Amino acid sequence: GAVVSQHPSWVICKSGTSVKIECRSLDFQATTMFWYRQFPKQSLMLMATSNEGSKATYEQGVEKDKFLINHASLTLSTLTVTSAHPEDSSFYICSALGRRSTDTQYFGPGTRLTVL
Amino acid sequence: AQSVTQLDSQVPVFEEAPVELRCNYSSSVSVYLFWYVQYPNQGLQLLLKYLSGSTLVKGINGFEAEFNKSQTSFHLRKPSVHISDTAEYFCAASLSGGYNKLIFGAGTRLAVHP
Numbered sequence: 001g002a003v004v005s006q007h008p009s010w011v012i013c014k015s016g017t018s019v020k021i022e023c024r025s026l027d028f029q030a031t032t033m034f035w036y037r038q039f040p041k042q043s044l045m046l047m048a049t050s051n052e053g054s055k056a057t058y059e060q061g062v063e064k065d066k067f068l069i070n071h072a073s074l075t076l077s078t079l080t081v082t083s084a085h086p087e088d089s090s091f092y093i094c095s096a097l098g099r100r101s102t103d104t105q106y107f108g109p110g111t112r113l114t115v116l
Numbered sequence: 117a118q119s120v121t122q123l124d125s126q127v128p129v130f131e132e133a134p135v136e137l138r139c140n141y142s143s144s145v146s147v148y149l150f151w152y153v154q155y156p157n158q159g160l161q162l163l164l165k166y167l168s169g170s171t172l173v174k175g176i177n178g179f180e181a182e183f184n185k186s187q188t189s190f191h192l193r194k195p196s197v198h199i200s201d202t203a204e205y206f207c208a209a210s211l212s213g214g215y216n217k218l219i220f221g222a223g224t225r226l227a228v229h230p
Contacts, residue, residue, distance in 0.1 A: 043220045093159050103148055107160040
């Protein structure tokens with residue numbers, strides 16, 4: 001149980017375009033989902049927390065207009081990187097908290113974004 | 117403020133040898149503690165967690181960790197490692213009592229050599 005998927009697993013896009021990344025909880029309902037960014041050989045940096053049906057809470061320094069987060073259902077959250085630039089290239093990982101078990105985050109496999 | 121420190125950025129070890137990955141946390145209140153493993157180009161997989169109760173926690177793949185409140189540590193151990201254990205290991209903490217943000221350590225790269 002507690003499986004989280006992400007799609008796509010990797011994406012290459014041109015500078016100036018927008019990219020959407022999906023995060024799904026496959027076998028449980030996730031009231032809260034998180035989006036992290038990971039640079040090479042570094043730890044995870046929390047970008048934002050999204051709760052189903054409400055606006056996401058962004059961490060300090062993260063541009064909410066650039067990284068749009070939508071959590072429209074209990075099993076799906078999306079991260080849209082708008083007007084992507086090469087510096088947005090990174091590994092993006094989502095995680096989810098279950099409705100019944102709020103003490104443990106389960107992570108998706110990550111999405112590698114490369115902006116040319 | 118909470119923080120998590122992983123004292124070793126890299127740990128090289130020979131196959132079948134024991135290993136300990138160190139983790140210390142700082143918090144003035146009770147915390148939950150976690151160890152996650154990340155294989156190349158993959159997300160994080162939960163190895164084990166401490167929420168309360170017994171201070172010795174057993175996880176998957178033969179790993180275990182011991183919560184030591186007086187030393188504010190949560191070191192990860194395995195008595196005999198395999199080549200397949202080569203990965204990045206992250207220690208993380210959150211305030212106890214329901215959902216709270218995870219604070220991650222910088223990670224330790226475990227390299228198992230034949």
